[in-house]
Structure formats: C-alpha cells, structure tokens
Amino acid sequence: MTPSTIAPTEQLLREPLWRPDDLGTPIPDSPHAVSACLPTWADNIGYEEQDTRVISRLTTGYPRFVYNQLCRRLFAECERRIARDGEKCLVFPAESAARRCVEFVRRRSKHTAEVHEIPEFGVWAARFPVEAAGAAKAFWQHSGIGISSRQAAAILEGRRAGDAFDAQQAIRTRVANCMHVDPAHVWLFPTGMAAMFSLQRVLQRRRPEFRSVQFGFPYVDSLKILESFGAGVHFFPRGDRSDLEQLSAHVESEELCAIYTELPANPLLTSPDLTALSPLAREADCPLVVDDTVASCVNVDVLDVADVVWSSLTKFFSGVGDVTGGAVVINPDSPHAGEIARLMQDDWEDTLWPEDVAVLEQNSRDFPQRVHTINRNAEALADMLHEHPRVAAVHYPKYSTPENYAPHLRSDGGYGGLLSLELIDPERNAPRFYDALRVCKGPNLGMNYTLACPFTILAHYGELDFAERCGVSRWLIRVSVGMEPAEQLIARFADALDATPPPS
Ligand SMILES: Cc1ncc(COP(=O)(O)O)c(C=O)c1O
Numbered sequence: 001m002t003p004s005t006i007a008p009t010e011q012l013l014r015e016p017l018w019r020p021d022d023l024g025t026p027i028p029d030s031p032h033a034v035s036a037c038l039p040t041w042a043d044n045i046g047y048e049e050q051d052t053r054v055i056s057r058l059t060t061g062y063p064r065f066v067y068n069q070l071c072r073r074l075f076a077e078c079e080r081r082i083a084r085d086g087e088k089c090l091v092f093p094a095e096s097a098a099r100r101c102v103e104f105v106r107r108r109s110k111h112t113a114e115v116h117e118i119p120e121f122g123v124w125a126a127r128f129p130v131e132a133a134g135a136a137k138a139f140w141q142h143s144g145i146g147i148s149s150r151q152a153a154a155i156l157e158g159r160r161a162g163d164a165f166d167a168q169q170a171i172r173t174r175v176a177n178c179m180h181v182d183p184a185h186v187w188l189f190p191t192g193m194a195a196m197f198s199l200q201r202v203l204q205r206r207r208p209e210f211r212s213v214q215f216g217f218p219y220v221d222s223l224k225i226l227e228s229f230g231a232g233v234h235f236f237p238r239g240d241r242s243d244l245e246q247l248s249a250h251v252e253s254e255e256l257c258a259i260y261t262e263l264p265a266n267p268l269l270t271s272p273d274l275t276a277l278s279p280l281a282r283e284a285d286c287p288l289v290v291d292d293t294v295a296s297c298v299n300v301d302v303l304d305v306a307d308v309v310w311s312s313l314t315k316f317f318s319g320v321g322d323v324t325g326g327a328v329v330i331n332p333d334s335p336h337a338g339e340i341a342r343l344m345q346d347d348w349e350d351t352l353w354p355e356d357v358a359v360l361e362q363n364s365r366d367f368p369q370r371v372h373t374i375n376r377n378a379e380a381l382a383d384m385l386h387e388h389p390r391v392a393a394v395h396y397p398k399y400s401t402p403e404n405y406a407p408h409l410r411s412d413g414g415y416g417g418l419l420s421l422e423l424i425d426p427e428r429n430a431p432r433f434y435d436a437l438r439v440c441k442g443p444n445l446g447m448n449y450t451l452a453c454p455f456t457i458l459a460h461y462g463e464l465d466f467a468e469r470c471g472v473s474r475w476l477i478r479v480s481v482g483m484e485p486a487e488q489l490i491a492r493f494a495d496a497l498d499a500t501p502p503p504s
Helices: 007-014 041-048 069-082 095-109 130-143 149-156 165-179 192-206 220-228 241-253 274-284 337-347 354-387 402-408 426-436 455-469 486-498
Strands: 087-092 114-118 123-129 186-189 211-215 233-236 256-262 288-291 308-312 326-330 391-395 418-423 451-453 477-480
Touching (some): 041 455, 069 087, 069 114, 087 095, 087 130, 095 114, 095 123, 095 130, 149 354, 165 354, 186 192, 192 211, 192 288, 211 220, 211 241, 220 233, 220 256, 241 274, 256 274, 274 288, 274 402, 326 337, 354 391, 354 418, 354 486, 418 426, 426 486
Parallel strands (some): 211 233, 211 256, 256 288
Antiparallel strands (some): 114 123, 391 418, 451 477
C-alpha cells in the first residue's frame, strides 16, 4: 500500500494551476485527484453544458460528479460481462448500495434496473438502460456510495487489498479527540455524503412518517438527500431570525424527524442560531444535526448543542485532495444517543477501501496545524477583500452572522478557510476576475493549496433561479484559502481585481 506523499501539494503551493492550458489537469497530480482544473469561467459553463472541448480533457474530477477514469474502465469491464445493447453499469462496493441505486433509478426514471453480483471482482453492479443514466448519475452524486477509484484500480490490476483496521482506528481516534468524545461514538464512511445518507436513513427509521427540516441554504447534495429519500423536507432557506420564528410555529403543528443545519453554511458562510435551534429540537423531541465540514472541529465545538454532528473528511481533515471520507459523531449526552447508535450499528457496513483509509490516515496527521495556518491566511485575505472598492460582498464567518458563530468558536479556533465573493457589476467582472486569478481553480475546498471556483455555476447550474431566490448569486466566486504565504495570496487577488474596470 503506498500512502500519498505531501509532494503534489507542495508543487501546487509553488505553481498553481490557473492558466487556460491547464484545463482538465488533475488537482493534485494523482490519478485519484478529487479536483481538476477549470481555469476560465467559460470552462465551467462548458463543463456544465457537457461541451466536449472541456469534458474530453477530464480524467478526474470531483468523484461524485465526474466518474474517475479508473471507475469508467471498471464500469466498461462490468458492461462487457452483464450489459446488453443500450445498457450501462455503475459499480458499488456493497450489495446494499447497488440495491439502493436500482431502487432510485426505477423510481426516478421509471426504467427497469437490476443488481448483479460480479463475483470475480467482489463488487455489485447496477445495470440500467442508457436512458436512465441521468438518474443513476444523480444517485451516485447525492449518495456518495459508489466505488472508489483506488478500489477500481486494484480490481483492474487484479490486486487484493490489505487490512486497514489500525488506520481506520487511528482516524476514528483523531476525529474523536478533535470532538472530545470516545472513539466509540464516531462512525466512518467513504464520503461525507455517504455519512449523511446513512444518518438520514437511521433517523427516518426512528420516525418513518415524519418530515425533516433543513434550516439554512446547505451544500447542494444535503438538500437533495432530504428531498429524494424518506418522508420529505421543509426547507427554510435563509436560516435567519424570521425562519426561526416560522420554524417555532411549525414545531407546534407538525411532528418532525430531524432538524438539519450547517455551521457555517456552504457557500454563504452564514451561521444559524444553534442556541435557539437546540431547545426547538428538544421541544419537537427530534435530533438537531449539524454539518461542521466548513468550519471543521478544529475551529468549532457544536456538540454542546447538537445531537449528531457529521462532516466530510474529504476537505480540511485530508487537505491533499486525493481521497474522500466522512464521519458521523453521536453526542453521548444526547437523549437520543442510545437509540441512534443502535440504529447506526444496524445500518453501518464497512465499505471503506483499505488503501483509501491508509491515505486518509496519512494525510490527516497534521490536520489541526494546517487548519490554524489556513485560518490566519483566510482572515488576512478576507480583511483585504472586505475593504476593496471592487468587491460588493465578502461572505465569511467573521462578517456574516458572527454572533451565531462566536458561541461555538474554540479558544484557539478561527473562522476557517472558506469565503465567497461577490463583485461590483458581477456579470461583467466575475468572469474577468476569475480568468485572471492566479490560484488553482477547480471544485473542492479545505485543501492545503488555495482553490477557487464559480460555486453556484458548478453546484446549481440546473437551478440558478432557485439559488438566487435563496440569496445565492449566480456570479458568486468561492475561495478555499490554503497555506501559501499570505502576502503572496493577497497580491494575487489584488492583481485579479485590477483586471476588472474600476467602479464609475
Ligand atoms: C458543507 C459540506 N458538507 C458535505 C459535503 C459532502 O462531502 P463529500 O464530498 O465528502 O461527500 C460537502 C462537499 O462539498 C460540503 O461542502
């Protein structure tokens, strides 16, 4: 097993991938990279429009959104074995995952779909007509339970995996120490979405008839999970005081399955008032579930108010961008803890691929130190942008509802590495600024290197009007700040702002 080295990250800190010629280059330099360079605004639109100029350059991408080429080769191998003309396959590491895909495809597309075991590969395939490929892809994206590119590579090369029990325990302990709980309360998953998908199933099993609440505009697939599986969701997109009042009234009239929220939210970096949501959840006798991915447990402690916390370990915890992971942490002091843990025990399957676990364990050894450096850099950059005459808004926990973020800040914590920008005259200036910006450009966040993307375009291209109604501009540029020297970063952003015309 060869754990990733930190070298690709250092290379990106020195020489970011930002030029038009870098289109499609994996970020970082690995066949398992979870990002690929989309250096211009037009490239991002081209990606969304499935323009072959862009798509033909992508060998990797965010693995829930772009099938890694190793996975594609494995799909083709399985198709050779089991698919008929006009049929496609996706591959899953567990039978239950393939079954869930097939159920979703049948329900969403009204086409037939079947599960097949592929014994020689030790995996399960979902087989469906090509007309249902869109539904199957939606499942792959929302659920995060598709096969990993390392597992696909091992199968294609005829390798067997070693054991990663110790590495898995080390990750659990690392997450547990960060959250100040016993490792027995931590559950690991192959992606952040797989963690939330499992949690949603578990909570829905407690209360099968009741709908959940999503409080605040969340990461795209979190809302999709609540909309697509289970009894449904009430969406309170602003997550502000007025939404809180409406939710209060709602709790009186309807029983709920769970209240989900993010602290802070991606991409608007607003924080909900958890100290008000927590008693509401108690009153409704349902768990308050918080996604702390964007702040990370190094910066915030939400376990004093949340019943369950979940997180994508793909982001700050890993920092390299060559592996995915997710965690659910059950608050041992929650009145719901025992029941949720029992149901989680029933639902959980070890589908983590040992080589992925080894890489994630290696990457996360210096997680807290990296987050502290990133905090300082992001704050320096946010302060500069906040004062800049060509910037209309900086979304960052220091400026967006700081009164709701502050109560959860750890004594040595900060505002994290994520900020979003809106420019003056954005239709003209956002593409110019983005194209001129000399930092790595592609999806993902929480990396050791700075990474920018037109987030609304990438995550909500099919629902831009909906996103704008929820207060998320289609011209928004999201920046995940890395560990480059702060002065260098500030100079690069100032130069890109100079590429936009001054306000008249
Ligand atoms: C806030 C937040 N939560 C959860 C996720 C999902 O995590 P993963 O991509 O590891 O499935 C993301 C991914 O971007 C995210 O930004």
